[in-house]
Amino acid sequence: MSNPGGVPTPLWDLPVRFIHWAFVVLIPALWWTAENGKMALHMQIGTVMLQLLVIRVLWGFVGGSTARFAAFVRGPRAVLDHLRGRTGAAPTAGHDVGHNAAGGWSVIALLGLLSLQVTFGLFAGDEDDGVTGPLNHLVSFTTADRATQLHGLGFNLILALVVLHVGAVLFYRVVKRDNLIAPMVTGKRALPAGTRGLVRAPAWRFFACVVAAWLVGWAIWSGATP
Numbered sequence: 001m002s003n004p005g006g007v008p009t010p011l012w013d014l015p016v017r018f019i020h021w022a023f024v025v026l027i028p029a030l031w032w033t034a035e036n037g038k039m040a041l042h043m044q045i046g047t048v049m050l051q052l053l054v055i056r057v058l059w060g061f062v063g064g065s066t067a068r069f070a071a072f073v074r075g076p077r078a079v080l081d082h083l084r085g086r087t088g089a090a091p092t093a094g095h096d097v098g099h100n101a102a103g104g105w106s107v108i109a110l111l112g113l114l115s116l117q118v119t120f121g122l123f124a125g126d127e128d129d130g131v132t133g134p135l136n137h138l139v140s141f142t143t144a145d146r147a148t149q150l151h152g153l154g155f156n157l158i159l160a161l162v163v164l165h166v167g168a169v170l171f172y173r174v175v176k177r178d179n180l181i182a183p184m185v186t187g188k189r190a191l192p193a194g195t196r197g198l199v200r201a202p203a204w205r206f207f208a209c210v211v212a213a214w215l216v217g218w219a220i221w222s223g224a225t226p
Contacts, residue, residue, distance in 0.1 A: 134221055
């Protein structure tokens with residue numbers, strides 16, 4: 001839990017916060033465009049989603065301390081201990097901060113599902129109705145049909161995970177009196193003095209991630225023409 005009498009401590013860097021809130025906007029936008037047949041816009045938004053995923057995955061290796069996968073991906077025992085309430089207390093002086101053991105795996109699950117969803121979307125579609133992903137021509141009709149089915153299933157799994165995530169945030173807010181939303185907006189959280197907060201990464205690393213993501217998008221659309 002946050003400490004109302006604590007010291008505002010850097011927790012989340014700007015790339016993590018921006019991508020988090022971008023997902024909040026883009027996931028409903030992708031659903032709406034698909035449901036309303038706005039497939040050209042759907043694919044454009046999907047490309048943005050893909051590029052953000054590339055940035056976030058790369059940032060998980062070279063980004064700020066709390067953004068790195070190594071900082072929050074823990075083993076089954078740590079997850080069970082957290083769920084049993086053994087490690088749910090606020091960080092104390094000298095302890096690192098960031099995602100808890102269960103929250104870390106929810107991040108991995110969401111990034112994994114979104115990555116699969118975007119990948120299936122690249123190959124999905126039916127040429128007969130003129131609605132296909134940019135790389136649909138590279139696979140057989142059978143593969144494209146399977147990708148289309150998995151693309152639909154993937155959204156349902158993402159929706160379930162989003163509902164679980166929102167439920168967890170509400171649980172922390174209402175039951176534990178712990179506001180997890182504010183730090184994702186401001187980047188800071190009131191914690192005991194001496195708590196080791198975010199160690200920021202050099203800005204050039206983020207720009208390198210952006211360039212890599214742009215190259216991925218460029219490569220995909222360069223190969224979009226049979």
